[in-house]
Amino acid sequence: MELRDIEIFLVLAEELHFGRAAERLHVSQARVSQAIKAQERRIGAPLFDRTSRSVRLTEVGRQLRDDLRPVYTGLHESMERARMAARGVTARLRVGMMPFNISHLHHYWKAFRARHPQWELQIRLAHFTEPFGQLRNGEFDAFVAWLPVEEPDLTVGPILFTDPRILAVAEDHALASSTSASLEMLADFSTGSAELKLDYWEDSYLPFHTRRGRTIERVHHAVYADDLITVVGMGEIVMPFPSHVTEYWGTPGIRWLPLPDMPALSYVLIWRTEAENDLIRALAATIRDVGPITF
Numbered sequence: 001m002e003l004r005d006i007e008i009f010l011v012l013a014e015e016l017h018f019g020r021a022a023e024r025l026h027v028s029q030a031r032v033s034q035a036i037k038a039q040e041r042r043i044g045a046p047l048f049d050r051t052s053r054s055v056r057l058t059e060v061g062r063q064l065r066d067d068l069r070p071v072y073t074g075l076h077e078s079m080e081r082a083r084m085a086a087r088g089v090t091a092r093l094r095v096g097m098m099p100f101n102i103s104h105l106h107h108y109w110k111a112f113r114a115r116h117p118q119w120e121l122q123i124r125l126a127h128f129t130e131p132f133g134q135l136r137n138g139e140f141d142a143f144v145a146w147l148p149v150e151e152p153d154l155t156v157g158p159i160l161f162t163d164p165r166i167l168a169v170a171e172d173h174a175l176a177s178s179t180s181a182s183l184e185m186l187a188d189f190s191t192g193s194a195e196l197k198l199d200y201w202e203d204s205y206l207p208f209h210t211r212r213g214r215t216i217e218r219v220h221h222a223v224y225a226d227d228l229i230t231v232v233g234m235g236e237i238v239m240p241f242p243s244h245v246t247e248y249w250g251t252p253g254i255r256w257l258p259l260p261d262m263p264a265l266s267y268v269l270i271w272r273t274e275a276e277n278d279l280i281r282a283l284a285a286t287i288r289d290v291g292p293i294t295f
Contacts, residue, residue: 005035009035009068011025012036012055016056017055018033036048091118092119092122093119093279096125096135097123097126098126099144100244100248104244105293107293111286112282116279121283135154136272141275141279142269142271142283143269144267144270145267145268146242146265146267147266148204155271155272155273157271158287160269160292163242163243165243165264167181167186167238167240167241167259168238169257171253172235175257180260183259183262184210184261186240190219190238191216193220219236232254240262
């Protein structure tokens, strides 16, 4: 089985949807279907049960997935290490980010790369669902997210920046003509949620109740922040954000209102305590030396 065919099978086994798998692999659905059919002919048994409504792994498919996943991961990592070695790179540090202002933080990235040219630094945006899970499963080596972080297996490092809060509303919303908004006002309207699965952490971003004890209703659940801003523009919800998003979303039909009584969000570097290494320590030291960035 070719390496690409293994990748197609594993992605489909994860997505269980031909369209999503094709999109993720940057190929046509027909290419995915052809690869799977060829694998099934070679093995002599179906790998997936397909209906018009669902795609499920068969018993043989589950066994093949479990056997191939570590093999593929090992091969992929070996190829990556070889490519890095060819460029004179000895290690890679992968940093996930909850904020959108990657370019605002170039001071840190440039300083790290100048100090450690032998290491590769990758910066990637993270999704909202179980964000610490991406750190814990090894997808990221370090993570930039807002405080507080009260996870016993994670180390909280230096602050990169602190951002005041703003409220996004549609231009024809009842609040659109206001010069500012308050936390108390949010109880009068529907908001969104990222299903963060950590109540204390979600509450720090958007409280579940106002200071008077009124419930702030969440009616729309999203994986990515882009989903939330789209629903704001349709007038279905209002949504607080850190202020830096205004420079990254040129979405028409949105008004941004200051939220002076909502605490600012401080974003920090976080990593798994047991996975701490020279690269993580070097990035943390670079951030401390550069100091918090102000906008």
